Amino acid sequence: MNIVELERATLRMGGRTVLSEVSFAIRAGEFIGVLGPNGAGKTTLMRAILGLLPPSAGTLRVFDRAPQRGDRRIGYLPQVRTMLPDLRVRGLDFIGSSLNGERWGLPSLAASDRRMIEATLDAVGARDLANRPLSDMSGGERQRLLIAQSLIGSPKLLLLDEPLISLDARHQEVAIDVVRKVCREHKITVLFSAHELNQLLGTLDRVLYLGNGQAVLGTVEQVIRAPVLSRLYGTDIQVVRADGHIFVMSRGRDVEVSDHQHDHDHDHGGHEHHH
């Protein structure tokens, strides 16, 4: 069964065509690495799957129907941009706010909700975050809290938008491991967007590479090739394989690294604690 299916779908954001007549299908239980340069449409695609952005042409089907806003089968970790830096809210209440957060009235946290949150925090090895305020958490801890939150409610499809940003290398590996373990165990389909391919190499089933308004879905061997990527980047790309790593280069520069550098300029993430 296909969980996400696009047929000649066009996605437009603010008058700009981000993806133009793209077609691909993601099968149940697949771990898909979503890659591509900044502005290639990774976030836009996720927003469309969430039902926040209907395609301007073509069809997009999620769970075999048009995407619906607020679908409880979808877990979502947005790209963190707006998290207030001195938020004095403890982890439990932070996650709790998202449970039925769309309903009117007073907030409440039932004992069963609390147990569910704590069990999920346990699953990602972050039980201690329940009682600590967000302002005291490092970037890595916040991200783990958000990963836990996206897993609550047993989703069938997980959309993780740049979950590795603002994490150091060690925490990145931990985050990938946690997601892989939980998702394999519960057969969750994952769209995991990232800047760097190499860390995901051992984990992903297929790669969805976006760029130049186009999308290519396939195995690493099928997609990470000079002709395919040159088309997506709109420039000459070389693919260098060395020592189990793959480097995507443009005129001698690693395009992923330079993209990543750019992100660090905008990084407001917290300081890192080392335990």
Add this chain to the structure above:
Amino acid sequence: MTTIMAATSIITDMFAYEFMNNAFAAAGIVAVVSGIVGYFLVMRGQTFAGHALSHIGFAGATGAGLIGLAPLWGLLGFTLAAGIVMGALSERISNRDIAIGIVLSLALGFGLLFLHYYTSFATQATALLFGNVLAVDRPMIATLAVLAAITLLALGLIMRPLIFASLQPELAEAKGVPLRLVSTAFLAIVALAVSECAQIVGVLLVFTLMVGPPAAAQRVTTGLWSGLLLSALLALGEAWLGITLAYHTDWPVSFCIAVLSALGYFAALSLPALRARRSQADMLGSRND
């Protein structure tokens, strides 16, 4: 024994005057509302928007004086309209410091213009700017109580999606929270609270009850309900203690509340440092044992 009696007589003496009873009742109602609404203002990082609303309210209050209405209704009308416009214009504008700064000084300017044309109203300018809780009468208390009930009821209605939208707007949007509706409704609620608060401490000092107590509460506790409760209690304590202090010193009430609010906040800021020092002292103590 005598000191206890002296202390109680200091308190009971105050309540021999009706204006003091009125002041305590009005300040009590307003402080609780301010502490609770302010908690969300601080959580959302929109304190400056709250400040702007009160300045816009000043223009409304003086304008109301020009056409012969009670200042409260001008204050209420202007802040409500401004709150709804700010919310409707989008989240981005209500958080933008420069736009807000320009609008609030424009509003103060208009307030001055209205005062200029209604000179006999000028004596009330100080009361509007800095509050005059000692002049509150019974009908005003009833009005404040009704407004407070409406404010808290409306807040209770939107509290759940408000918290979700404040903490995680992207996710809230994906889960179906109408972000703009929630933020507009919240700014309207803030407008109500600001109008009430301005009756006690004046438009220039609404921060003393709407930002000081909740900011202090959020430093001390990280739970939602404990934070709300502490914020309301702090606002209440600071307002009542401020009036008591003013009664005995003859200093302006708003000054006393402002000082207590600042003291409360700075005390809360230094709490973690104190705790750390205490645990360090404990460790040293146990080492010496």
